[in-house]
Amino acid sequence: MSQLPPYVTRELIHERLPLIFPEGTSNRSYLIREMAASTIFTMLYIGAIDGRDVYIGPVHVYRMTTEQSVLSDDVSREEYGKNAQSKGFQPEGKRWYADNTREPIRDETLREGLIPVGAVITRTGLPTTSSRPRYALQSDFAKLFDPSINEEELSAAVESWQTNNLSASARTRLSLASRTGNVSDGRVLVTFPNGEARNLSAGPSSIISKAVVEVFANKFLKEPAVLWLSTSDAKVTFVDDSIAKTIGLEIEADKNLPDLILADLGTPNPLLIFVEVVASDGPISERRKEALYELSDKAGFQRNHIAFVTAYKDRQVQPFRKTVPELAWGSFAWFMSEPNNLIFLSDSDKKLSDF
Numbered sequence: 368m369s370q371l372p373p374y375v376t377r378e379l380i381h382e383r384l385p386l387i388f389p390e391g392t393s394n395r396s397y398l399i400r401e402m403a404a405s406t407i408f409t410m411l412y413i414g415a416i417d418g419r420d421v422y423i424g425p426v427h428v429y430r431m432t433t434e435q436s437v438l439s440d441d442v443s444r445e446e447y448g449k450n451a452q453s454k455g456f457q458p459e460g461k462r463w464y465a466d467n468t469r470e471p472i473r474d475e476t477l478r479e480g481l482i483p484v485g486a487v488i489t490r491t492g493l494p495t496t497s498s499r500p501r502y503a504l505q506s507d508f509a510k511l512f513d514p515s516i517n518e519e520e521l522s523a524a525v526e527s528w529q530t531n532n533l534s535a536s537a538r539t540r541l542s543l544a545s546r547t548g549n550v551s552d553g554r555v556l557v558t559f560p561n562g563e564a565r566n567l568s569a570g571p572s573s574i575i576s577k578a579v580v581e582v583f584a585n586k587f588l589k590e591p592a593v594l595w596l597s598t599s600d601a602k603v604t605f606v607d608d609s610i611a612k613t614i615g616l617e618i619e620a621d622k623n624l625p626d627l628i629l630a631d632l633g634t635p636n637p638l639l640i641f642v643e644v645v646a647s648d649g650p651i652s653e654r655r656k657e658a659l660y661e662l663s664d665k666a667g668f669q670r671n672h673i674a675f676v677t678a679y680k681d682r683q684v685q686p687f688r689k690t691v692p693e694l695a696w697g698s699f700a701w702f703m704s705e706p707n708n709l710i711f712l713s714d715s716d717k718k719l720s721d722f
Contacts, residue, residue, distance in 0.1 A: 371441050372509060372513075375411055377436065379512065379514060381399075384398060384399040384407075385399045387525050388533075389533075392533060393484070394479050394483070397475045398480045403481065405431065405463055406428050407512065409423055411504065412444050412447065417503050421448065422503050424452065424499070425472040426451055427447075428464065428472050429466060429472065430451050431447075431462070431464075432460030432461055434460025435447060435459070477502055484533060485531075486505055488502075488505055491569065555569055555577050557573075557576065558580070560580075565596075571646035571647075572598060574680070575644045575679070576626060576627060576678075578706070580593055583678065587709070591629060591631060592632055593627065594630055596627050597627075625642055625643050625651075625655070626643055627641075627642040627644070628642070639673050640674045640675075642678055643676075643677050644678050645687070645690055646686060648686070648690055650677040651675040651676065651694065652693045652694070656695040656698065676700070676709075677698065678700075678701050678702075678703070679700065682700075682704075687702075696712050696714035697714040698711075
């Protein structure tokens with residue numbers, strides 16, 4: 368386990384919260400009260416920060432005592448993190464909260480306060496009924512409570528974090544990106560345009576695939592249909608042979624097929640859309656584009672009735688930055704966090720004034 372973050376008092380956290388969350392912030396009362404400071408303190412205390420694979424539940428907060436909270440050595444902090452969930456465990460001293468504060472910690476402080484503004488992330492892949500800890504601080508937010516930074520450094524860090532998390536566009540991105548929905552028992556439920564529903568294995572690729580089917584297709588296609596959907600654990604998750612054969616497309620599982628094949632049946636000539644989902648790598652590159660053209664050529668599709676889309680979670684994260692040099696000219700990039708927009712890599716010889 369990596370080194371714990373610097374020890375910081377609950378009082379310092381409580382003092383900084385009104386600076387971080389200015390007047391007008393949604394549910395500000397939940398964000399600046401002592402219970403929020405207690406929750407953040409506990410996360411920092413045991414090192415529940417994104418990237419460390421350490422998480423808290425409300426029990427970590429309401430079992431904290433005044434005497435435990437001043438034990439600043441790493442051993443005491445790590446032991447508390449490990450033991451707090453154990454049945455009957457109770458550190459010495461006066462409890463901060465009673466057991467019946469579980470709901471306000473979970474519902475008000477976390478779900479309605481810190482999570483919507485991006486200060487806290489939620490562990491994915493857990494059933495909603497699981498009692499396992501699932502909350503951790505966003506790493507940049509955690510840095511705002513470093514006791515060693517001076518006033519000028521703190522002001523700059525707070526301003527940067529607010530710009531990235533509290534602006535209108537940032538809140539929209541965060542809200543849409545977190546709409547992964549219907550994750551239960553390690554599965555992602557996807558509802559297709561024809562009303563059929565199918566469970567995919569939980570994971571980043573499945574979450575993006577769900578957004579492509581439920582959001583992208585309805586936003587950019589007149590009469591969407593899903594012809595093919597594959598996931599990493601099951602090459603053929605969904606295939607609609609009836610529609611595919613009606614429009615002359617033979618789908619056979621092979622290495623050249625993309626993650627999804629969509630069709631727009633609301634145009635005089637059906638539009639075929641090949642979609643690659645990128646959670647780590649594998650965009651629509653020039654090589655992939657040509658391989659997919661072979662499939663559509665065989666079916667007799669004119670190339671001007673074919674579209675290529677690479678789908679990402681967000682354009683500010685590493686998968687997009689890593690793969691953008693590989694994107695094929697004439698293809699599109701779409702982000703589930705900004706669903707109303709498309710990036711088109713034009714391969715025409717038009718001037719800017721022609722668009």
